[in-house]
Amino acid sequence: MSRSSTSRSISTTEPRAPTLTDVAEAAGVSYATADRVVNQRGNVAAKSMRKVQDAMSALGYVRNLAAANLSRQRTYRLAFLLPGGRNAFFNRMRAHVESAATRLAADQITVEVIDIDAFAIKGLRQSLKALDASRYDGIAVVGLRADEIVEPLDDLGSTGTIIVGLVSDLPEKHRSAYIGIDNESAGRTAARLLGLAHGPGAKGRIQLLAGSLSSVDHAERLKGFTDVITSDFPMIKCLDPIMTRDRANAVKTAVEHALRKGSTTTALYNAGAGNAGLTTALRERNKRSRPLCVVHELVPHTLAGLREKYIDVVIDQRPDIEVNRAVTLMKDLIDGRQPLHTHALVPTIYLHDNVPCDVHGISPGNDKQT
Amino acid sequence: MSRSSTSRSISTTEPRAPTLTDVAEAAGVSYATADRVVNQRGNVAAKSMRKVQDAMSALGYVRNLAAANLSRQRTYRLAFLLPGGRNAFFNRMRAHVESAATRLAADQITVEVIDIDAFAIKGLRQSLKALDASRYDGIAVVGLRADEIVEPLDDLGSTGTIIVGLVSDLPEKHRSAYIGIDNESAGRTAARLLGLAHGPGAKGRIQLLAGSLSSVDHAERLKGFTDVITSDFPMIKCLDPIMTRDRANAVKTAVEHALRKGSTTTALYNAGAGNAGLTTALRERNKRSRPLCVVHELVPHTLAGLREKYIDVVIDQRPDIEVNRAVTLMKDLIDGRQPLHTHALVPTIYLHDNVPCDVHGISPGNDKQT
DNA sequence: CATTAATTGATTGACGTCTATCATTCCGTG
DNA sequence: CACGGAATGATAGACGTCAATCAATTAATG
Numbered sequence: 001m002s003r004s005s006t007s008r009s010i011s012t013t014e015p016r017a018p019t020l021t022d023v024a025e026a027a028g029v030s031y032a033t034a035d036r037v038v039n040q041r042g043n044v045a046a047k048s049m050r051k052v053q054d055a056m057s058a059l060g061y062v063r064n065l066a067a068a069n070l071s072r073q074r075t076y077r078l079a080f081l082l083p084g085g086r087n088a089f090f091n092r093m094r095a096h097v098e099s100a101a102t103r104l105a106a107d108q109i110t111v112e113v114i115d116i117d118a119f120a121i122k123g124l125r126q127s128l129k130a131l132d133a134s135r136y137d138g139i140a141v142v143g144l145r146a147d148e149i150v151e152p153l154d155d156l157g158s159t160g161t162i163i164v165g166l167v168s169d170l171p172e173k174h175r176s177a178y179i180g181i182d183n184e185s186a187g188r189t190a191a192r193l194l195g196l197a198h199g200p201g202a203k204g205r206i207q208l209l210a211g212s213l214s215s216v217d218h219a220e221r222l223k224g225f226t227d228v229i230t231s232d233f234p235m236i237k238c239l240d241p242i243m244t245r246d247r248a249n250a251v252k253t254a255v256e257h258a259l260r261k262g263s264t265t266t267a268l269y270n271a272g273a274g275n276a277g278l279t280t281a282l283r284e285r286n287k288r289s290r291p292l293c294v295v296h297e298l299v300p301h302t303l304a305g306l307r308e309k310y311i312d313v314v315i316d317q318r319p320d321i322e323v324n325r326a327v328t329l330m331k332d333l334i335d336g337r338q339p340l341h342t343h344a345l346v347p348t349i350y351l352h353d354n355v356p357c358d359v360h361g362i363s364p365g366n367d368k369q370t
Numbered sequence: 371m372s373r374s375s376t377s378r379s380i381s382t383t384e385p386r387a388p389t390l391t392d393v394a395e396a397a398g399v400s401y402a403t404a405d406r407v408v409n410q411r412g413n414v415a416a417k418s419m420r421k422v423q424d425a426m427s428a429l430g431y432v433r434n435l436a437a438a439n440l441s442r443q444r445t446y447r448l449a450f451l452l453p454g455g456r457n458a459f460f461n462r463m464r465a466h467v468e469s470a471a472t473r474l475a476a477d478q479i480t481v482e483v484i485d486i487d488a489f490a491i492k493g494l495r496q497s498l499k500a501l502d503a504s505r506y507d508g509i510a511v512v513g514l515r516a517d518e519i520v521e522p523l524d525d526l527g528s529t530g531t532i533i534v535g536l537v538s539d540l541p542e543k544h545r546s547a548y549i550g551i552d553n554e555s556a557g558r559t560a561a562r563l564l565g566l567a568h569g570p571g572a573k574g575r576i577q578l579l580a581g582s583l584s585s586v587d588h589a590e591r592l593k594g595f596t597d598v599i600t601s602d603f604p605m606i607k608c609l610d611p612i613m614t615r616d617r618a619n620a621v622k623t624a625v626e627h628a629l630r631k632g633s634t635t636t637a638l639y640n641a642g643a644g645n646a647g648l649t650t651a652l653r654e655r656n657k658r659s660r661p662l663c664v665v666h667e668l669v670p671h672t673l674a675g676l677r678e679k680y681i682d683v684v685i686d687q688r689p690d691i692e693v694n695r696a697v698t699l700m701k702d703l704i705d706g707r708q709p710l711h712t713h714a715l716v717p718t719i720y721l722h723d724n725v726p727c728d729v730h731g732i733s734p735g736n737d738k739q740t
Numbered sequence: 741c742a743t744t745a746a747t748t749g750a751t752t753g754a755c756g757t758c759t760a761t762c763a764t765t766c767c768g769t770g
Numbered sequence: 771c772a773c774g775g776a777a778t779g780a781t782a783g784a785c786g787t788c789a790a791t792c793a794a795t796t797a798a799t800g
Contacts, residue, residue, distance in 0.1 A: 017445070017478070019786055030749045039788075043747060045797095062475040066436035067786035070755050075387070103710060105432040108387070188723035196662075196682065199569015228723060292566075312566065321691075340473060343726045349719040353558035353598060356713040389756055400779045405758075415766095415777060437756035440785050 018059040027055035038063060065335070069108065076109040076331055080166070080323075081127060081141040084115030087246075088299035089273065090142070093167075093319035100323055109327065112136075121146045128152035138162035138330035140179070143170035145216060150174050162333045166326055167317065168217055176333050179326050181317055182344045183217045187224030187271065189349070190294045193313050194267050195233035197292050204233075204266040207258040207291075208241035209251060211272030221271035221296075239265070244274050252277030259285060267292035275311075276301040282310040298350055306352055314350040321345065388429040397425035408433060435705070439478065446479040446701055450536070450693075451497060451511040454485035457616075458669035459643065460512070463537075463689035470693055479701065491516045498522035508532035508700035510549070513540035515586060520544050532703045536696055537687065538587055546703050549696050551687055552714045553587045557594030557641065559719070560664045563683050564637050565603035567662050574603075574636035577628040577661075578611035579621060581642030591641035591666075609635070614644050622647030629655065637662035645681075646671040652680040668720055676722055684720040691715065 024034035029048055036044045037052040055061070068074070080097050082090050094113055101111045114131075117123025121144055129152045131139070139156070143149070143165045153174040157163055163170070165178040172178075198204045206229070210218040226238050239258075244250035251274040258265045259281070268291050270278060275295045279302075282290055290310065295302055298316040305311035322345065332339040394404035399418055406414045407422040425431070438444070450467050452460050464483055471481045484501075487493025491514055499522045501509070509526070513519070513535045523544040527533055533540070535548040542548075568574045578595070580588040596608050609628075614620035621644040628635045629651070638661050640648060645665045649672075652660055660680065665672055668686040675681035692715065702709040 016443075021786080032749060032751090033747085035788075036748090041789090045747060048748080064440070064478065064786055065476045066478065067440050067755090068788070070434070070437050070440060070757090071786075071788040073386075073755065073788095100710070103707070106435045106707075108434065108436065182724075185724045189721055192721045192723050193563075193566075196563075197566040197569070199567070199572050200659075202569050224723070289570075337473070337476075340470075346718050346720075346724055346726065348716050350716075351559055351562045353562050353594070354552075354555045354716055356716065391756080402779060402781090403777085406778090409758075411759095413777060418778080434756055437785090438758070440787090441756075441758040443758095443785060 017064070018061050020061070020063070023052065023055045023059055023061045026059055027051040074108065075137075076107075076334055077112075077135060077137045078109060078327065078330055079112045079114050079131075079136045079139045080326070081114050081116045081124075081139060083117070083142055087273065088301070089297045089317070089319065092299060093323060096320045096323045100327065104327065109331065111327070116142070121148050125149050125152060128156065131156060133159040133161045136161055137334050138164070140164050140166040140326045140330065141170060141175075142167045143175075145169060145171050147171070162330050164326060164330060164333075166322065177329055177339065178344075179322055179329060180345060181347045183220035184224035185344075186296070186315055186347055187221035188228045189224075189347075190221070190269055190271075190313070190315060191225040191228035192232070193349075194269060194292055194294055195229060195236060197312065198233070198236060198266065201235060204236040205239060205264055206236060206267040206269055207239045207254075207265050209244055209254055209268065209270040209272060210241050211246035211274070212243050213241075215272070218271045225269060225271070236266075241271075244270075244272060244277075246273040248274045248277035248280070250277065251275065252281045255281040256285075259291065265291055268294070270295045273297065275299070275305065279305040279308075279310050283308075298348075298355070303355060306350060306355055309352055312351065316348045316350055318345070318348050387434070388431050390431070390433070393422065393425045393429055393431045396429055397421040444478065445507075446477075446704055447482075447505060447507045448479060448697065448700055449482045449484050449501075449506045449509045450696070451484050451486045451494075451509060453487070453512055457643065458671070459667045459687070459689065462669060463693060466690045466693045470697065474697065479697065481697070486512070491518050495519050495522060498526065501526060503529040503531045506531055507704050508534070510534050510536040510696045510700065511540060511545075512537045513545070515539060515541050517541070532700050534696060534700060534703075536692065547699055547709070548714075549692055549699060550715060551717045553590035554594035555714075556666070556685055556717055557591035558598045559594075559717075560591070560639055560641075560683070560685060561595040561598035562602070563719075564639060564662055564664055565599060565606060567682065568603065568606060568636065571605060574606040575609060575634055576606060576637040576639055577609045577624075577635050579614055579624055579638065579640040579642060580611045581616035581644070582613050583611075585642070588641045595639060595641070606636075611641075614640075614642060614647075616643040618644045618647035618650070620647065621645065622651045625651040626655075629661065635661055638664070640665045643667065645669070645675065649675040649678075649680050653678075668718075668725070673725060676720060676725055679722055682721065686718045686720055688715070688718050 020034050020038065021031055024031045027034060029051060033044060033048055034052050036042070037049055082094055097111055097113050104111055114127065116127040124144060125148050128149055133156045139161060141163065150171055153163060153170065157174065163175045165175050165180065167180045169178045169180065194206060208222060208225070210222055213219050222241055229236050229238050242254040244254055251270065255268065255278050258268065268278070273296070278293065278295065282293070293305070293311045294313040294315065295311055296315050298314050302311060302314045306314055325345070329339050390404050390408065391401055394401045397404060399421060403414060403418055404422050406412070407419055452464055467481055467483050474481055484497065486497040494514060495518050498519055503526045509531060511533065520541055523533060523540065527544065533545045535545050535550065537550045539548045539550065564576060576599070578592060580592055583589050592611055599606050599608050612624040614624055621640065625638065625648050628638065638648070643666070648663065648665065652663070663675070663681045664683040664685070665681055666685050668684050672681060672684045676684055695715070699709050
């Protein structure tokens with residue numbers, strides 16, 4: 001119990017890690033044969049194979065990836081297909097990709113951002129078809145679950161390019177992985193927070209907002225949200241969602257309407273974007289009391305809303321983490337090794353009290369062209 | 371606006387990345403001179419230096435880290451100094467370190483876990499002094515801000531070993547970085563959530579629990595907590611914290627006492643550990659209503675508490691992310707390059723609705739010896 | 741046993757960088 | 771101009787792996 005310094009060696013800390021030459025020697029075969037085994041070149045007798053594999057596990061051989069990549073001149077050419085335009089969230093994500101690019105270069109990883117049409121099936125299809133697969137080893141796509149893009153996806157996949165869905169998933173069978181949050185769970189989380197914040201047994205009316213219902217993400221969030229309210233907070237009523245097409249103006253109008261004189265709306269939940277309109281509407285209305293507000297994504301306007309206490313909760317996807325994972329994951333898949341993280345990302349919940357003082361890539365107005 | 375496939379190349383996707391030979395050639399100097407510049411070996415004329423640097427930026431030269439490490443036989447020998455014993459949180463962290471070890475081996479990174487006395491200044495000092503600095507390039511220490519450990523830390527540091535604080539910080543001047551959450555902010559977050567959950571303008575009495583006040587983490591959390599309650603929820607009263615020494619039994623007793631017949635306690639906040647006692651106490655007491663509960667760290671018992679709705683909120687440090695960052699950070703520091711992440715980690719807030727179905731390393735009873 | 745096929749060994753030249761050595765050239769000083 | 775130190779060039783051998791070649795050995799077949 002009180003013994004200290006009990007070293008539990010995981011990787012044995014030997015003078016030097018064993019090389020394939022060591023393995024060959026231990027197995028009693030030539031380097032060439034050992035190489036044939038590890039690189040599966042065939043033409044190896046079962047007996048030799050066994051001897052080599054035994055030696056490998058006996059010595060704890062791990063192939064030196066750096067040396068291997070150096071030798072075969074492997075580089076990782078990655079691309080991020082992000083919606084262009086003025087979307088604050090994706091601007092933030094873009095900033096993270098760009099800042100990651102520099103440091104990744106040292107590891108022979110190149111990263112490109114390719115603009116695609118935001119959420120437009122046809123545009124996405126075009127962009128995918130226009131991609132020169134031979135130029136990329138992996139692409140991360142902010143996608144859609146639409147049959148129209150299956151064909152270009154499979155074309156890319158057939159050339160060996162790794163494809164992962166990012167933020168918004170692709171047709172499941174036609175990508176290797178998805179990196180993003182579980183939107184239904186996020187909606188449920190929002191509901192739980194709002195339900196709790198109404199106080200035990202209190203009545204309430206929550207105005208829902210969303211970009212559009214054809215956006216699967218928003219629909220999933222609303223579903224999760226209403227499910228939890230219905231089952232766990234029966235005294236609270238969810239009003240029919242207002243569609244804003246993620247436009248700040250539309251959000252502003254909707255919020256103003258929801259809070260017009262005599263309204264009994266107790267809370268707002270915006271499953272979509274355009275929250276600049278929300279803070280504006282609340283700021284202009286100078287009342288001491290305001291409805292509870294839960295929104296998504298930490299961007300300049302929602303950050304300001306949190307700081308100035310117009311917004312109670314921001315559920316954030318953490319694009320920095322998503323970019324990071326996307327890179328690691330694609331690299332793993334390209335290397336053909338078992339990826340580390342498998343479970344969905346859990347979004348970060350920001351309140352007035354836990355926003356980091358410096359939020360990278362959030363300061364507004366950075367449209368720098370690299 | 372509707373143009374698609376606007377490629378914005380960040381790292382120019384050339385046929386091949388330029389090597390130092392290319393740089394030397396472009397600069398009109400020999401490879402040896404170029405090498406003297408990049409490796410700062412001295413004995414280079416200012417003029418030559420300039421020429422090489424110009425060529426580097428002109429070609430966009432980035433040194434191939436893999437090749438460099440291969441050549442100089444660089445390995446990264448890391449150690450995690452974690453409190454041993456039965457602490458559920460650190461068991462989880464240990465599991466993450468161990469599972470990371472395998473995959474890191476391919477990148478010439480070895481990871482060891484070294485048990486230290488939990489939170490005991492003397493034990494920590496002993497463990498640090500017993501460390502053979504020449505065996506490690508970097509160590510991550512679950513530390514204490516105590517003057518007694520400054521000396522062993524500096525001894526380690528003077529041999530070039532990188533030292534980072536993990537979860538609980540070390541004396542600031544004597545470590546390179548800290549990886550962990552901002553505990554005061556976490557306490558404030560807990561307070562905000564509980565404050566909101568009381569409902570607008572509602573009265574309340576919150577029973578505070580903690581391991582001990584000599585534990586800086588717990589003290590910071592309590593400070594943040596009471597600050598927010600005092601300033602933003604004046605109708606709510608914080609009861610004097612009960613010290614549990616993180617023992618489940620003590621927590622159980624404290625909870626039972628707080629909820630004894632006639633009690634008007636509306637909520638519980640445990641800034642420390644030992645939540646097995648909390649769920650037990652709540653489970654045994656079969657009343658339909660229960661106080662709001664906010665606790666720290668997702669471990670088997672708190673997970674169960676969330677699922678069975680005995681606990682409302684779990685504020686989790688995400689040991690997986692912390693381990694990951696610690697490794698990346700130490701590697702960066704050893705390589706002498708600017709680390710990527712700087713701001714403190716934001717803990718994940720788990721509610722009943724967003725716990726991942728598979729929580730790695732949380733299943734109880736894994737005391738596997740590797 | 742001869743012939744063919746399968747398997748193995750031995751070796752070599754990359755890959756990009758580091759480290760070291762040694763010979764050469766340059767420059768300023770006396 | 772000669773000298774010495776500073777600066778530069780040229781080169782070579784690692785590092786661990788990949789990819790390829792060719793010769794040598796072994797096993798399988800009729």
